[in-house]
Amino acid sequence: MNEPPITQLLADAARGDQAADTRLVAAVVQRLEQIARREMAGMNQGRVDGLTMEPRMLAHDALLKILERPLEFENRRHFFAYATQVMARAMIDYQRRRQAQKRGGDQLRVTLNEVSDEIDVDLSHVPKVLKELEALDARKAELVGLRVFWGASMREAAELLEISESTAERDWRFARRWLAARLAEGDDRAPQE
Numbered sequence: 001m002n003e004p005p006i007t008q009l010l011a012d013a014a015r016g017d018q019a020a021d022t023r024l025v026a027a028v029v030q031r032l033e034q035i036a037r038r039e040m041a042g043m044n045q046g047r048v049d050g051l052t053m054e055p056r057m058l059a060h061d062a063l064l065k066i067l068e069r070p071l072e073f074e075n076r077r078h079f080f081a082y083a084t085q086v087m088a089r090a091m092i093d094y095q096r097r098r099q100a101q102k103r104g105g106d107q108l109r110v111t112l113n114e115v116s117d118e119i120d121v122d123l124s125h126v127p128k129v130l131k132e133l134e135a136l137d138a139r140k141a142e143l144v145g146l147r148v149f150w151g152a153s154m155r156e157a158a159e160l161l162e163i164s165e166s167t168a169e170r171d172w173r174f175a176r177r178w179l180a181a182r183l184a185e186g187d188d189r190a191p192q193e
Contacts, residue, residue: 010072014071014073025063028080029059031080033056034055034151036058036087039091058087059087061090081142084145084149092126130145132182139171140178146161154168
């Protein structure tokens with residue numbers, strides 16, 4: 001039996017259909033676990049062993065939060081972008097608590113390979129800087145989320161955003177430069193464009 005598309009499951013779940021909730025979880029949890037595993041490894045120098053939070057737990061917690069307060073999502077892109085934000089916030093909170101306990105509050109430094117290989121990024125600045133990019137250009141911010149958090153290829157991201165691949169490439173080049181400059185600053189000044 002073919003499952004309905006994710007967008008239909010999302011609409012059914014938002015209307016309170018509990019069977020749709022179950023089918024939705026089955027349809028998306030594996031992809032959310034992949035995203036969580038990759039992001040957790042990125043935050044921990046390529047390792048997820050020794051962490052008390054597991055990718056599966058992170059994905060399931062995100063789904064529970066989403067299903068607790070059903071929202072109407074425009075499409076699967078909107079759902080995955082929202083779920084990724086929920087997981088990113090949970091990972092940041094987890095890392096803050098972990099670092100505060102383990103090292104007296106030292107902040108975790110990571111490299112966001114999809115943004116820049118040359119700079120170390122203070123994880124606590126990422127949500128604020130992404131919000132700034134979203135205010136500047138929501139589509140570019142969404143592209144960053146799809147590429148960095150969801151792991152979408154340029155082709156997949158362009159398709160999800162309903163833009164041409166060449167437009168996605170241009171947006172990606174701008175967003176990478178802007179984010180790299182903004183994250184390298186580490187203060188409240190906006191980068192020069």
